[in-house]
Amino acid sequence: MNFLPIDEQIKIKKRYKEKFFLFLASVLFFASLINLILVFPSYVFLKIKNNDLKKEYEVLRSDSIFLKSEKMNSSLNDLDKNIKFLKTGGEDTVDFSKILNEIIKLKNSKVSLASISFEKDKIVLLGNAKTREALLIFIQNLKENTVFKSVDSPASNLLRKENVDFTITISLKLNNV
Numbered sequence: 243m244n245f246l247p248i249d250e251q252i253k254i255k256k257r258y259k260e261k262f263f264l265f266l267a268s269v270l271f272f273a274s275l276i277n278l279i280l281v282f283p284s285y286v287f288l289k290i291k292n293n294d295l296k297k298e299y300e301v302l303r304s305d306s307i308f309l310k311s312e313k314m315n316s317s318l319n320d321l322d323k324n325i326k327f328l329k330t331g332g333e334d335t336v337d338f339s340k341i342l343n344e345i346i347k348l349k350n351s352k353v354s355l356a357s358i359s360f361e362k363d364k365i366v367l368l369g370n371a372k373t374r375e376a377l378l379i380f381i382q383n384l385k386e387n388t389v390f391k392s393v394d395s396p397a398s399n400l401l402r403k404e405n406v407d408f409t410i411t412i413s414l415k416l417n418n419v
Contacts, residue, residue: 341414345365345367345384348383348384348387349380350376352371353369353371353372353377354371357369364411365411366409367408367409367411370406370407370408371406373404373406374400374404377395377399378400381410393412394413396409
C-alpha cells in the first residue's frame, strides 16, 4: 500500500527511470573508455608492425632476385597460356600432323620435299622433283584433295624438264582440318 499521492508516485517513477538510464549510459561510457584504453596499445603496436612490414616488402620487391622471379613467373604464365592454347586449339587452329600425312600420301617417290612452312591458313612447300611430269602429278593430287582450298604453283616451276626445283603454296580449308 502506497500512501503517496498519484502525482508523487509518477514523479518518483520518472526520476527512477532517469537515474536508471543515466546509470546505464555511465556504465556504457566507462566500459567504452576502458575498452579504448585496453585496445589502443595493440592498435599502435599493429600500426607500427604494419609500417615495418610495408618497408620490408618494398626492400624485397626492389631486390634483383624478386624481379627475376617476377619475370620468370610472367614467362611461365605465358608458356602456360601457349600450352593450353595448343592443347585445346582455337577455332582457327589446324591439325598439322593430319596435313603432313596428307601431303606425304600425295607425294610420289620422284618428288622430295626440302622445306615445309606453316602459317595460319597457308603452307609453303619447297622441294625438288626428278621430272616435270612427277611434279605435275603431285600438284594435281594436291588440287584434288578436299583438305586444301587451293594449290598455287608458279609457272617458273615448269621451266625445267628434269631436276625441277619448285615452290607450291597451299591454302587450307580451316573447318575441314
